[in-house]
Amino acid sequence: MDTEIWLLSARDVVPNLIFTLYRKPKKVRVFYTEWEVSKERAQGQKLVFERYGINCSTIEIKTYDHENITETLNSLQVNPEKVEFLANVATKYTVEVIHRWLTERGGKSLYYMPDGTVALFGGEKLYQIKEKVLKTEDFFNVAGLNIESVRPFKEMLGERYQAAYSFYKNTALAGRLNDLRKNSEIHRIEASLFKKLSKEEMKIVKKKGWILEFLTYAVLEQSGLFHEVLSEIEINYGIGEKRELKNEIDITAVRNNTLYYFSCKSGKLTNLNLEDHAFRVGSLARRIGGRFTVPILVTSKELPQKKKEKVKLFGVVPLTIKELLELENNPSKLEEWEKIAHSYR
Structure with a gap:
């Protein structure tokens, strides 16, 4: 698929894994913050995605820093209309900044639910993921465990x-x-x-x-x-x-x-x-x-x-x-x- 997927790394990134491995994009960008757990989980996601043949890059942004986040997004060479951002993390301020930047430029913000449903962020349900996409090893690796x-x-x-x-x-x-x-x-x-x-x-x-x-x-x-x-x-x-x-x-x-x-x-x-x-x-x-x-x-x-x-x-x-x-x-x-x-x- 030509769509590029954006993810935000926090403590719980399992929804990121499920959604991305289901969608099988050519490219993924994982944003992580200054918190150590965010960086570790970003590295874990990169490891898993690359094992499945998905090109993944990690990008650091600063929590609660609107200017830094916006500048980082502006510097990316990307067509926002072909970007899907999965907004499944608790850092609401950072999510909101990325969400607004992207949707104002024609991109999509999505949300993954526990039953496998994927919906527009704050909106309608789009589809449900029922396929088995995660192996035990994926859970461990993304948590920094081998x-x-x-x-x-x-x-x-x-x-x-x-x-x-x-x-x-x-x-x-x-x-x-x-x-x-x-x-x-x-x-x-x-x-x-x-x-x-x-x-x-x-x-x-x-x-x-x-x-x-x-x-x-x-x-x-x-x-x-x-x-x-x-x-x-x-x-x-x-x-x-x-x-x-x-x-x-x-x-x-x-x-x-x-x-x-x-x-x-x-x-x-x-x-x-x-x-x-x-x-x-x-x-x-x-x-x-x-x-x-x-x-x-x-x-x-x-x-x-x-x-x-x-x-x-x-x-x-x-x-x-x-x-x-x-x-x-x-x-x-x-x-x-x-x-x-x-x-x-």
Whole structure:
């Protein structure tokens, strides 16, 4: 397409990704401000767009500086009538300046909504994006994170995958998951299931919390509701040559260009630990997936109602593994999760 797309970089740029990768323009200009997060996200967007073969340039402007923004726009060699500006950021003053400059010269300002609808800025709805345009890697890269490795449970278990899922699923539904490691009969079944695994793979299977992670992964993968499910994702905080802290994320899934982020906890969570963990889960999930992401805390034991409400205050969905298993027969559960996650401000 001949249209050039303009984007403004802020904390949440997932709408920028969805819109641009759907439109597939030849050129994108990403404006960023003096705020460090804006610059980092601009670099992340550039990385993603160029991976998809889209020419992208980044341009610095100053927040709340009308003269600077206007001078920058005037200096661009561009036909405004062929420009579409996506106005999906919270820096309203900067958005308004760009919007006015562009629309006065025949360009368009657009807005992306959570359901995929694209509308004129402050006006009519134009169309809806239903295509799957984002991969898990895109979310991470634009947040300045690099995926070092993943451990695909399905590939690791091979022909034993389905049998393992059925076994652990039935155990969870029977309420026996928490006593699993203490049961000698179950040990024999596990030994039979995993007898062909390597020593390294057996270490993974035997580690604390693996069963909960595996079940979470398998429920999502088997549901057919997500177009990508990843497990045990090792990341580092930095892309390109920059390598900083490392972290591991239990499970992520992507559906309708929305990231679902799962943290699995099989141990006991005290009030203090629970609030701290819920805060960290919600914060990291939204750093990666933007404000429309769905952070979920999966536990092996039922949390008391008061603790559930505390978790929800951080926009994190509290689920037991039995509740997660309900997704198989009731896909509408996704709407409930999204409602809790999107209530966070």
